[in-house]
Amino acid sequence: MSSSQIRENVERIQSEIKELSQGRIVRLLAATKTRSAEEIQEAFAAGVDAAGENRAQEFAEKFKNGAYADYDVQFIGHLQTNKVKLVVGHVSLIHSVDSVKLLRAIDTRAAELGLVQDVLAEVNIGLEPEKHGVFPENLTAFLDEAAEFSHVHIRGLMTVAPKSEEPDGNRQFFAKMYKLFIDNRAEKRDNVVMEYLSMGMSGDYRAAICEGSNLIRIGTGLFGPRQ
Numbered sequence: 001m002s003s004s005q006i007r008e009n010v011e012r013i014q015s016e017i018k019e020l021s022q023g024r025i026v027r028l029l030a031a032t033k034t035r036s037a038e039e040i041q042e043a044f045a046a047g048v049d050a051a052g053e054n055r056a057q058e059f060a061e062k063f064k065n066g067a068y069a070d071y072d073v074q075f076i077g078h079l080q081t082n083k084v085k086l087v088v089g090h091v092s093l094i095h096s097v098d099s100v101k102l103l104r105a106i107d108t109r110a111a112e113l114g115l116v117q118d119v120l121a122e123v124n125i126g127l128e129p130e131k132h133g134v135f136p137e138n139l140t141a142f143l144d145e146a147a148e149f150s151h152v153h154i155r156g157l158m159t160v161a162p163k164s165e166e167p168d169g170n171r172q173f174f175a176k177m178y179k180l181f182i183d184n185r186a187e188k189r190d191n192v193v194m195e196y197l198s199m200g201m202s203g204d205y206r207a208a209i210c211e212g213s214n215l216i217r218i219g220t221g222l223f224g225p226r227q
């Protein structure tokens with residue numbers, strides 16, 4: 001996609017955020033899987049708040065080649081424990097933590113590096129068996145366990161909502177996520193704060209913002225269809 005189209009898309013989505021968010025801050029993350037360094041730079045120049053990658057290997061290569069310059073880059077895909085080294089310490093936020101095994105692997109690596117890694121707990125709000133994420137009924141226990149890892153800080157929740165043909169089809173799921181976010185924000189746990197609610201993609205970000213998202217992840221809506 002041409003750089004002027006990317007810029008137009010960023011500006012359009014930012015004005016929709018203004019219109020829908022009732023003055024709350026909603027961050028715009030560009031989902032940059034398969035996109036080139038040039039496209040990523042254009043999105044940053046147009047004002048996106050962060051880039052988010054999905055695959056550890058792809059992230060590591062682009063990172064090495066300076067694709068994100070000094071901009072904020074995050075990890076939004078499923079992370080396998082054997083790929084943790086490629087990501088921990090290089091991204092400001094890992095959106096997709098959904099097991100104690102992964103928490104432990106991130107904690108160990110972060111301790112080796114002498115840092116604290118910020119992450120989100122991924123929730124499988126649609127209860128889809130093929131998808132990643134902690135089931136809502138297990139979230140309390142998961143966050144209780146997460147409190148024990150001092151080199152990992154949980155900074156909020158993330159979800160990938162079910163595929164929906166309707167722009168409003170996921171509203172009920174977003175509302176459920178917001179309730180989990182608010183309920184857990186009231187709980188006091190070590191190493192856990194509820195600051196980010198990462199939900200909403202190209203097909204459903206408007207509904208997500210209306211239901212309380214403060215971090216949307218947009219790929220095709222910024223860059224066009226993926227090959």
Ligand SMILES: *Cc1c(COP(=O)(O)O)cnc(C)c1O
Binds near residue numbers: 201217
């Ligand atoms: C690809 C991806 C997105 C963006 O998807 P689009 O539908 O292209 O906007 C958001 N979140 C995650 C986790 C993704 O993998």
